[in-house]
Amino acid sequence: xxxxxxxxxxxxxxxxxxxxxxxxxxxxxxxxxxxxxxxxxxxxxxxxxxxxxxxxxxxxxxxxxxxxxxxxxxxxxxxxxxxxxxxxxxxxxxxxxxxxxxxxxxxxxxxxxxxxxxxxxxxxxxxxxxxxxxxxxxxxxxxxxxxxxxxxxxxxxxxxxxxxxxxxxxxxxxxxxxxxxxxxxxxxxxxxxxxxxxxxxxxxxxxxxxxxxxxxxxxxxxxxxxxxxxxxxxxxxxxxxxxxxxxxxxxxxxxxxxxxxxxxxxxxxxxxxxxxxxxxxxxxxxxxxxxxxxxxxxxxxxxxxxxxxxxxxxxxxxxxxxxxxxxxxxxxxxxxxxxxxxxxxxxxxxxxxxxxxxxxxxxxxxxxxxxxxxxxxxxxxxxxxxxxxxxxxxxxxxxxxxxxxxxxxxxxxxxxxxxxxxxxxxxxxxxxxxxxxxxxxxxxxxxxxxxxxxxxxxxxxxxxxxxxxxxxxxxxxxxxxxxxxxxxxxxxxxxxxxxxxxxxxxxxxxxxxxxxxxxxxxxxxxxxxxxxxxxxxxxxxxxxxxxxxxxxxxxxxxxxxxxxxxxxxxxxxxxxxxxxxxxxxxxxxxxxxxxxxxxxxxxxxxxxxxxxxxxxxxxxxxxxxxxxxxxxxxxxxxxxxxxxxxxxxxxxxxxxxxxxxxxxxxxxxxxxxxxxxxxxxxxxxxxxxxxxxxxxxxxxxxxxxxxxxxxxxxxxxxxxxxxxxxxxxxxxxxxxxxxxxxxxxxxxxxxxxxxxxxxxxxxxxx
Amino acid sequence: xxxxxxxxxxxxxxxxxxxxxxxxxxxxxxxxxxxxxxxxxxxxxxxxxxxxxxxxxxxxxxxxxxxxxxxxxxxxxxxxxxxxxxxxxxxxxxxxxxxxxxxxxxxxxxxxxxxxxxxxxxxxxxxxxxxxxxxxxxxxxxxxxxxxxxxxxxxx
Ligand code: FES
Ligand code: FES
Numbered sequence: 053x054x055x056x057x058x059x060x061x062x063x064x065x066x067x068x069x070x071x072x073x074x075x076x077x078x079x080x081x082x083x084x085x086x087x088x089x090x091x092x093x094x095x096x097x098x099x100x101x102x103x104x105x106x107x108x109x110x111x112x113x114x115x116x117x118x119x120x121x122x123x124x125x126x127x128x129x130x131x132x133x134x135x136x137x138x139x140x141x142x143x144x145x146x147x148x149x150x151x152x153x154x155x156x157x158x159x160x161x162x163x164x165x166x167x168x169x170x171x172x173x174x175x176x177x178x179x180x181x182x183x184x185x186x187x188x189x190x191x192x193x194x195x196x197x198x199x200x201x202x203x204x205x206x207x208x209x210x211x212x213x214x215x216x217x218x219x220x221x222x223x224x225x226x227x228x229x230x231x232x233x234x235x236x237x238x239x240x241x242x243x244x245x246x247x248x249x250x251x252x253x254x255x256x257x258x259x260x261x262x263x264x265x266x267x268x269x270x271x272x273x274x275x276x277x278x279x280x281x282x283x284x285x286x287x288x289x290x291x292x293x294x295x296x297x298x299x300x301x302x303x304x305x306x307x308x309x310x311x312x313x314x315x316x317x318x319x320x321x322x323x324x325x326x327x328x329x330x331x332x333x334x335x336x337x338x339x340x341x342x343x344x345x346x347x348x349x350x351x352x353x354x355x356x357x358x359x360x361x362x363x364x365x366x367x368x369x370x371x372x373x374x375x376x377x378x379x380x381x382x383x384x385x386x387x388x389x390x391x392x393x394x395x396x397x398x399x400x401x402x403x404x405x406x407x408x409x410x411x412x413x414x415x416x417x418x419x420x421x422x423x424x425x426x427x428x429x430x431x432x433x434x435x436x437x438x439x440x441x442x443x444x445x446x447x448x449x450x451x452x453x454x455x456x457x458x459x460x461x462x463x464x465x466x467x468x469x470x471x472x473x474x475x476x477x478x479x480x481x482x483x484x485x486x487x488x489x490x491x492x493x494x495x496x497x498x499x500x501x502x503x504x505x506x507x508x509x510x511x512x513x514x515x516x517x518x519x520x521x522x523x524x525x526x527x528x529x530x531x532x533x534x535x536x537x538x539x540x541x542x543x544x545x546x547x548x549x550x551x552x553x554x555x556x557x558x559x560x561x562x563x564x565x566x567x568x569x570x571x572x573x574x575x576x577x578x579x580x581x582x583x584x585x586x587x588x589x590x591x592x593x594x595x596x597x598x599x600x601x602x603x604x605x606x607x608x609x610x611x612x613x614x615x616x617x618x619x620x621x622x623x624x625x626x627x628x629x630x631x632x633x634x635x636x637x638x639x640x641x642x643x644x645x646x647x648x649x650x651x652x653x654x655x656x657x658x659x660x661x662x663x664x665x666x667x668x669x670x671x672x673x674x675x676x677x678x679x680x681x682x683x684x685x686x687x688x689x690x691x692x693x694x695x696x697x698x699x700x701x702x703x704x705x706x707x708x709x710x711x712x713x714x715x716x717x718x719x720x721x722x723x724x725x726x727x728x729x730x731x732x733x734x735x736x737x738x739x740x741x742x743x744x745x746x747x748x749x750x751x752x753x754x755x756x757x758x759x760x761x762x763x764x765x766x767x768x769x770x771x772x773x774x775x776x777x778x779x780x781x782x783x784x785x786x787x788x789x790x791x792x793x794x795x796x797x798x799x800x801x802x803x804x805x806x807x808x809x810x811x812x813x814x815x816x817x818x
Numbered sequence: 819x820x821x822x823x824x825x826x827x828x829x830x831x832x833x834x835x836x837x838x839x840x841x842x843x844x845x846x847x848x849x850x851x852x853x854x855x856x857x858x859x860x861x862x863x864x865x866x867x868x869x870x871x872x873x874x875x876x877x878x879x880x881x882x883x884x885x886x887x888x889x890x891x892x893x894x895x896x897x898x899x900x901x902x903x904x905x906x907x908x909x910x911x912x913x914x915x916x917x918x919x920x921x922x923x924x925x926x927x928x929x930x931x932x933x934x935x936x937x938x939x940x941x942x943x944x945x946x947x948x949x950x951x952x953x954x955x956x957x958x959x960x961x962x963x964x965x966x967x968x969x970x971x972x973x974x
Pocket of ligand 2: 272322323917918919920921922923924954955956957958
């Protein structure tokens with residue numbers, strides 16, 4: 053019996069695959085998503101967006117729009133308070149309040165095409181749309197700057213006149229301001245050992261530059277928000293977001309009102325992937341409601357989602373790796389330039405700290421640049437920042453393996469990071485199964501199957517993600533019939549009602565079906581961080597376990613009363629309370645007697661984990677490259693991951709398969725195509741090509757279950773790390789198939805054909 | 819309003835008569851006029867499939883047709899699938915096989931799946947993939963969705 057199987061037998065519920073509690077609503081169309089809300093007197097809001105990538109707003113005249121029958125209000129930045137630069141907690145990242153507010157409604161300058169400048173509320177969508185055309189905005193058009201390296205040039209047009217470069221020499225330090233005006237919002241650097249000496253020791257060096265395009269999270273549900281500003285000054289939001297508490301905090305801050313006056317009701321959410329952590333619409337809908345006294349709903353169309361919500365950074369990465377003949381890495385250097393979009397805040401820090409994390413390297417130098425450009429402000433996208441760095445570093449690793457004449461997995465294993473080794477940030481790695489995972493890759497039938505046929509190749513890559521912890525709250529209450537209700541503050545995007553209910557059931561000795569989980573609004577459950585950072589099943593799970601344990605302990609006391617013994621004498625086993633003398637009571641019996649044995653049984657708890665438990669993923673992919681069309685077909689895909697204890701294996705597999713699908717899109721097709729004046733030329737699902745069923749094979753998953761010591765059941769966050777390896781794995785497979793290394797994403801057919809024109813330089817470096 | 823046209827559409831077995839603007843899309847008619855919000859909108863421009871319904875038994879993206887074009891036809895939405903207290907095998911398949919994460923694509927996927935199985939009782943994996951290739955899912959990587967439809971096909 054493997055240790056994984058042994059562990060599984062410890063649990064009755066964890067590791068099983070119950071069907072989800074919200075499944076019936078979701079297969080019958082009854083589940084209510086953000087846009088499904090309907091309220092009496094509801095007005096439709098629409099947003100006027102800048103047609104220019106960079107311009108000064110000289111004036112806005114809304115009088116004609118306001119005169120249109122059916123138009124009830126128009127708001128602009130003048131209707132929002134003016135904010136100073138100030139950091140507020142946006143949960144996954146700290147955010148600057150002025151930036152958040154400016155991105156929601158431009159005041160002096162528009163900084164990307166699609167930047168909001170005004171919004172209308174009207175009695176119908178058609179009238180609102182017509183009104184937008186009647187708002188006159190006087191722009192002074194400015195030259196835009198459209199890519200990171202250009203924006204770094206001291207002579208390039210500047211987005212923010214007062215912005216100077218912030219320099220951080222050590223991660224987690226506040227750093228210093230250089231006082232130098234620039235589009236470089238920040239430069240971070242961290243260093244381990246003596247990189248120069250490390251490179252001098254190397255027998256082989258690989259040095260290359262890689263670039264990636266802007267891509268979007270691509271959730272199918274467009275952003276939507278509904279708000280009602282009541283006469284007593286209370287604001288209610290019906291939000292499609294990754295967390296009601298985040299929407300409450302951001303909306304209150306932008307509107308300059310106390311958080312306690314805002315109640316956010318989470319609706320079902322149609323995907324987020326990080327893109328629905330930040331608000332775009334809620335404060336605007338609330339301001340329109342304040343002006344009209346009526347509820348207002350704003351729903352984006354798909355083009356708006358592309359041009360006005362967060363994509364992730366386009367990047368340029370320069371990588372240098374040095375190794376001894378035996379494969380030992382002696383030094384590594386990366387220079388990462390991440391586009392932040394119109395405002396500072398790219399995930400370059402995460403890119404810088406994750407890229408080399410799968411390896412133990414004594415000498416590392418990482419330089420990261422957060423650079424503003426005239427494009428939409430980037431938002432988190434699944435392991436934000438890590439995939440771009442991994443594309444570069446993992447491509448370079450496989451090229452290094454080829455130069456050394458080593459198997460690419462052997463090279464990775466030779467340098468694998470082990471628990472206790474220092475990560476590039478200097479923090480020691482918690483028990484995590486990177487080595488076990490790479491060994492599983494090496495011995496898997498996929499890796500050992502011959503590659504047959506022309507134009508075919510195999511690639512591998514690995515990836516790291518730190519995962520988030522943060523606080524969550526949960527309330528567990530016992531019902532008289534022996535069931536349990538579970539309320540948490542975590543929006544359920546991918547099945548977390550089930551994965552959380554299972555944890556309560558495990559503690560209480562009942563079935564997952566006996567637990568009724570629900571997602572509370574901000575008035576009915578304690579503060580809970582957003583659903584992001586792979587944190588929900590882990591951190592909200594901790595709160596659920598703690599609350600369920602309190603309930604269990606209370607049930608034991610009540611059982612003792614009923615069995616006329618001491619609580620210490622009660623033995624609790626699989627939902628049965630035994631008095632040690634042959635008498636026992638079921639969970640149902642104790643539940644039914646709760647009121648007369650001391651009152652209702654309910655408990656709340658919050659989590660605040662000090663340790664989190666990071667994650668590694670490794671992927672093997674076979675591709676076939678069509679030399680005529682340049683199309684890359686994915687023939688076989690196997691994804692390995694240290695998932696900790698898989699709470700609900702089907703949902704773990706689903707997370708991995710979904711991330712691989714997004715990774716395949718990122719690798720092969722997805723990109724924003726920009727015109728010279730900064731217009732996204734492909735702002736529709738027709739031209740921004742996401743993978744369909746026909747673009748993907750079945751994706752095999754191999755779960756390595758190294759328990760996470762930071763969770764009582766060993767649960768680890770699983771949703772993000774799986775998007776880190778695909779791009780490099782596919783690039784390595786393409787190199788193996790064609791003898792050409794592609795260093796730009798996406799590897800679209802045109803770029804593949806271009807590469808095939810070049811002489812082959814590479815034959816085996818998958 | 820002046821330029822409204824009367825339509826009569828049988829939706830989920832019930833005759834619905836309304837006066838609608840000619841530019842009103844069927845998807846919006848279902849959601850706004852009839853309150854059938856199970857038909858989701860992901861793009862409005864006929865690419866994502868979230869709005870898929872059956873019109874006279876055929877799967878159609880409800881944002882590709884105007885309500886007036888559906889005049890006189892029979893429309894089935896996700897709310898009209900399965901009987902009271904009994905799920906359609908495709909619905910059951912999605913639930914049992916974990917064929918959804920966020921669930922936003924699910925109604926459209928189910929409608930495409932039903933149409934597919936109506937035409938082909940025993941589809942291969944490739945035929946299932948082709949049958950639902952007009953429906954995007956961004957969450958699942960499609961594998962559990964394919965499993966869900968296979969489950970339904972087996973159940974018959
Ligand atoms: S909303 Fe109809 S296909 Fe996307
Ligand atoms: S389950 Fe989210 S889009 Fe398919």
